[in-house]
Amino acid sequence: MSRLSRDDVIEAAGRLFAKRGYHATSMRDLGGELGILGGSVYAHVSSKEELLVEVVQRAGRLFGESAARAMSSSDHPEEQLRALIGGHIRVVLDHRDEAQTFLNEATALGERHRQAIVEERDTYEAHYRSVITNGITAGTFRSDVDANLAATFVLSILNAIERWYQPDGRVDPVSLADQLHRFALSGVLRSQEELDAE
Amino acid sequence: MSRLSRDDVIEAAGRLFAKRGYHATSMRDLGGELGILGGSVYAHVSSKEELLVEVVQRAGRLFGESAARAMSSSDHPEEQLRALIGGHIRVVLDHRDEAQTFLNEATALGERHRQAIVEERDTYEAHYRSVITNGITAGTFRSDVDANLAATFVLSILNAIERWYQPDGRVDPVSLADQLHRFALSGVLRSQEELDAE
DNA sequence: GACCGTTACAAACGATCGTTTGTTACTCTT
């Protein structure tokens, strides 16, 4: 058995937090997952909450970077939205445990850290809102939809993916992104007859 | 102070389970919420898990009854979908604590009861799938959408409402149902130009 | 090869958990 690194510990913690939840995971559970005793985990981290903070921060950074890339990939709202959706799906599926912990266990954080995560999430969601707002201003998107509400709907679908998606299932990531993008777009896009009427 | 009924206890449990989560709620917390000691709760229920089972079952029954009413309210897929969405929103907003516990804390149930809830949820979601499938067969809905995926998208939006909706906020329940119904419909409905082309 | 920091174990700490026990006080029934 080779010795463990701090990253090994955090990764295993993410796995257990995602599967059973933060409160349902004990330090002895985590030790068992790593093949060591519960108390030995403290050679790598200084508290259980530090593990949660680390896992959640990693996911937060991934989402933030993904959104930044998507926004600068184009200046057309329609393309930006496609990139946002594709990036989000990639993050969720490539870093499932962290994403799942980020989405479901952030409430277990202390007030101090939870506040930071909420702000991070707000910034992330603001990208979706601004893209849709810009699309409406530009005339590409329908003006009779509430931009904030539409953004919330899209994010709701994205955030729920980890709850049902099976990597070995019937739907592959690419066609998921494709169908979701079309579903979302048809909710905000102006129809052809509307455009013809101008 | 009047004495407490079993229903009072279950209602308070739902409140705490929804706000803090099952594992983060102790029997002493629950007692505190009710103005009694933790041990005194056992005059009303026989275990902590029984409380969770009760809360989750109540929400499950509400969702089930709502779906049944919606399905028998019409035999047009488009109207049935509207009724399903409206009913779901009403259940979530009128019984928020139970719904929230149902959606987020079912994983804390023992294998035995969790299985039952999963089946109940599957039956509920099957209504959405069949409505959309029927709509495609009838020609009202687009045939290029994956019915199962579309149903999942709609349910994702519905299940996320409890995470962001503020009763005293900017959006009232009726216009939420309306906008959501229009958003979902435009995702599955055939466009006018498609219909014209026939 | 002596030294030092790291990683792990074994054992225990106090706190809190779900739950049980024994007892008191209240309310309803007869």
Add this chain to the structure above:
DNA sequence: AAGAGTAACAAACGATCGTTTGTAACGGTC
């Protein structure tokens, strides 16, 4: 008025929690 049943308290049970302590084995560095 007597009795039964319920709802609450006060206190404790064993189990488990996050964490700490002391110590032994290990790896890399001068």
